[in-house]
Amino acid sequence: MKKIAVLTSGGDVPGMNPAVRAVTKAAIYYGMEVYGVYRGYEGLMNGELKKLELKDVGSIIHRGGTILGSARSEEFKTDAGQQKAIDVLKEYGIEGLVVIGGDGSYKGANALMQKGVKTIGLPGTIDNDIRGTEYTLGFSTAINTVIEAVDRIRDTATSHEYTFVIEVMGRDAGDIATWAGVATGAESIFIPEKSLSSEEMVNRLKQGYDRGKKHSIILVAEGVGTAQEFADYIKENTKYEPRVTVLGHIQRGGSPIAFDRILGAKLGTKAIELLKEGIAGKALGLEKNAVSIYDFDYVFEKKETTDIESLYNISKILSI
Structure with a gap:
């Protein structure tokens, strides 16, 4: 050849x-x-x-x-x-x-x-x-990009006692959300391959706050739904005011x-x-x-x- x-x-x-x-x-x-x-x-x-x-x-x-x-x-x-x-x-x-x-x-x-x-x-x-x-x-670079972003967001979540819902890429696959979620200590992860109910998410939030926890991180793969939809559900069913971040195409870029x-x-x-x-x-x-x-x-x-x-x-x- x-x-x-x-x-x-x-x-x-x-x-x-x-x-x-x-x-x-x-x-x-x-x-x-x-x-x-x-x-x-x-x-x-x-x-x-x-x-x-x-x-x-x-x-x-x-x-x-x-x-x-x-x-x-x-x-x-x-x-x-x-x-x-x-x-x-x-x-x-x-x-x-x-x-x-x-x-x-x-x-x-x-x-x-x-x-x-x-x-x-x-x-x-x-x-x-x-x-x-x-x-x-x-994949590995994208995970590191997400981890860096979530770590920065958690700083603000801790300072202001916020719950953040963060949307990551993954239309049909939840690898990014799962790997990044474990690496950043996210409280709830939503991916296409596994079904976690919105009720269970809310129960986890309430249990955490009952223990004195002041902030939470929730990761959502885009194939499951939008971060805004999950944030709206939290707002409707709890006393918390969640914040939304969509990481988007920054996950594809970088060295x-x-x-x-x-x-x-x-x-x-x-x-x-x-x-x-x-x-x-x-x-x-x-x-x-x-x-x-x-x-x-x-x-x-x-x-x-x-x-x-x-x-x-x-x-x-x-x-x-």
């Missing part, structure tokens, strides 16, 4: 740039040409490619987001759109494609694989909701922490080594500190929730 390309797709996450760097440097190390695809699958269809040299990735390991950019593309979901992308790859003589992104990005990579393009997927999403990996690129930089290095290098050996149609991840390799079909099955349920139960024990 002489020419490969790399693209980032879906939401940007801290860790994409270290992965792009690793793919580029590993490809050059093994004597390949590497092309960066700008603006994801949309850019691939439009021929927005540039040959990458070592200097292009020399100072990106510490940067958040993705230097390649990202874009949503409805057209790429069609056969015609996918054929446009394949035609561009053929025009450049590109034989392999590394796709960094989440579930939707993987489905695009698998569609191209089924049509003859050798693809490898790297998990890039802060939601940590991809099967076959214990950690996705960006990747060491773990995400190293994860990007491991996965990006392994992707090139697999393509060099003619192996494709695989999704990479990390399990027991080693790179895991699975077929795309395996990854598309629902992710197991055993780990998050265990951590969620720990949160209930420690939040008394």
Whole structure:
């Protein structure tokens, strides 16, 4: 294999740039040409490619987001759109494609694989909701961002004896809320995978205040409902005046922490080594500190929730 390309797709996450760097440097190390695809699958269809040299990735390991950019593309979901992308790859003589992104990005990579393009997927999403990996690129950095924000909010909650309801990302997965909740000592956590009733939340608040507790932190994954809805329920059913904070897109930004930089290095290098050996149609991840390799079909099955349920139960024990 002489020419490969790399693209980032879906939401940007801290860790994409270290992965792009690793793919580029590993490809050059093994004597390949590497092309960066700008603006994801949309850019691939439009021929927005540039040959990458070592200097292009020399100072990106510490940067958040993705230097390649990202874009949503409805057209790429069609056969015609996918054929446009394949035609561009053929025009450049590109034989392999590394796709960094989440579930939707993987489905695009698998569609191209089924049509003859050798693809490898790297998990890039802060939601940590991809099967076959214990950690996705960006998740660990996002957790640290949430923890820092919640710690700051708790300072104000303590000073003014407030209850804060904090909304974090996680439309279908509660990993961010659960991990951050345990790490910050949140009194209640609401996630899509586990049902905690609003009544139980209020009872916990009352029990805490009866013991002399003057403040509380409640974390809500966006897939369960809005922080404002939970705050309104508290206000209607207690004497407390809760405050609301929606952390939003700050969770995606920022410099990747060491773990995400190293994860990007491991996965990006392994992707090139697999393509060099003619192996494709695989999704990479990390399990027991080693790179895991699975077929795309395996990854598309629902992710197991055993780990998050265990951590969620720990949160209930420690939040008394």
